[in-house]
Amino acid sequence: MESPPVYRAGFVAVMGRPNVGKSTLVNALLKQKVAAVSPRPQTTRRRQLGILTTAQVQLIFIDTPGLHQPRHKLGEKMNQEARSALEHVDLVLFVVDASTPPTDEDHLIAEVLRPLKRPNKTLLVLNKSDRIAAHDLPAMEAAYQALLPGAALLSISATQGDRLEALLEWLLASLPENEPFYPEDQITDLFERDIAADLVREACLNLLRDEVPHGIVVRIDEFTERGDQGAFIVATLFVERESHKGIVIGQNGAMLKKIGSLARHEIETMSGRKVFLQLNVKVRKNWRDDEKALRGLGFGG
Ligand SMILES: Nc1nc2c(ncn2[C@@H]2O[C@H](COP(=O)(O)OP(=O)(O)OP(=O)(O)O)[C@@H](O)[C@H]2O)c(=O)[nH]1
Ligand SMILES: [Mg+2]
Numbered sequence: 001m002e003s004p005p006v007y008r009a010g011f012v013a014v015m016g017r018p019n020v021g022k023s024t025l026v027n028a029l030l031k032q033k034v035a036a037v038s039p040r041p042q043t044t045r046r047r048q049l050g051i052l053t054t055a056q057v058q059l060i061f062i063d064t065p066g067l068h069q070p071r072h073k074l075g076e077k078m079n080q081e082a083r084s085a086l087e088h089v090d091l092v093l094f095v096v097d098a099s100t101p102p103t104d105e106d107h108l109i110a111e112v113l114r115p116l117k118r119p120n121k122t123l124l125v126l127n128k129s130d131r132i133a134a135h136d137l138p139a140m141e142a143a144y145q146a147l148l149p150g151a152a153l154l155s156i157s158a159t160q161g162d163r164l165e166a167l168l169e170w171l172l173a174s175l176p177e178n179e180p181f182y183p184e185d186q187i188t189d190l191f192e193r194d195i196a197a198d199l200v201r202e203a204c205l206n207l208l209r210d211e212v213p214h215g216i217v218v219r220i221d222e223f224t225e226r227g228d229q230g231a232f233i234v235a236t237l238f239v240e241r242e243s244h245k246g247i248v249i250g251q252n253g254a255m256l257k258k259i260g261s262l263a264r265h266e267i268e269t270m271s272g273r274k275v276f277l278q279l280n281v282k283v284r285k286n287w288r289d290d291e292k293a294l295r296g297l298g299f300g301g
Contacts, residue, residue, distance in 0.1 A: 019040070038202050068105060097126075196270075
């Protein structure tokens with residue numbers, strides 16, 4: 001008699017320096033956008049789950065803020081968030097950028113991962129392999145393998161969808177037997193309003209330059225359902241300085257309008273319904289270094 005098929009489920013920490021494509025990878029595996037993505041580093045500020053459930057397996061990805069050299073208290077908290085994701089996980093994806101050799105930050109992360117002493121539980125993921133010529137890839141793979149000699153290694157492209165099947169196969173083969181931890185229709189642990197706040201910030205990261213978007217935090221003040229008219233959302237963008245306020249609003253409000261329409265489009269795509277979005281801008285001086293302000297904005301610890 002055939003034994004009944006086993007169900008596998010577990011937690012997978014997605015670690016790496018900023019901007020290597022961790023959130024893009026989680027969205028690609030889920031085939032649905034749950035995490036904000038942008039071309040700028042430090043897009044992800046908190047841990048966020050992306051949950052993939054099939055008939056045989058439940059993979060719970062923990063997307064983390066990129067580990068980096070912090071320059072303010074917010075950065076320190078983001079690093080803590082990322083490191084604490086390593087507690088009680090079954091597997092680790094160490095995501096790196098295949099188009100550039102290992103950086104100091106990659107070395108630092110490897111040092112964090114090396115003492116875990118479970119090399120078979122860590123997969124080195126060389127993402128963005130679409131940005132390197134095929135004949136240069138083996139040398140790059142060797143350079144990254146040297147960071148974590150015992151770990152398995154796979155080159156992928158999250159944006160092109162290359163080798164994601166192989167990545168899922170590795171995860172499936174390495175996961176322990178478990179019953180599912182989350183209901184099958186749950187895809188993340190964030191509420192829709194939190195994702196909406198992140199998508200507003202994502203729009204800021206895409207449209208504003210230099211330090212301005214990094215000094216923005218978004219608070220959702222109102223999120224109400226209006227039946228056929230969709231969702232009514234009011235949000236405040238807090239900036240660090242008076243001078244940033246003018247930049248975010250722009251001439252005759254043009255920049256804020258652009259941010260609003262880009263964010264609205266993303267929120268509508270994410271939630272599958274119409275959205276009315278109203279944005280306000282306020283100054284909260286140096287909030288990134290203000291312990292109380294950080295706590296009020298949900299960066300506890
Ligand atoms: N060419 C290419 N670009 C990619 C790939 N994966 C991600 N990117 C791009 O890399 C940039 C950063 O992606 P994110 O997913 O925000 O990176 P992250 O690692 O989550 O960054 P943080 O949240 O800041 O730590 C975005 O512009 C993505 O479109 C890939 O496979 N190929
Ligand atoms: Mg991210």
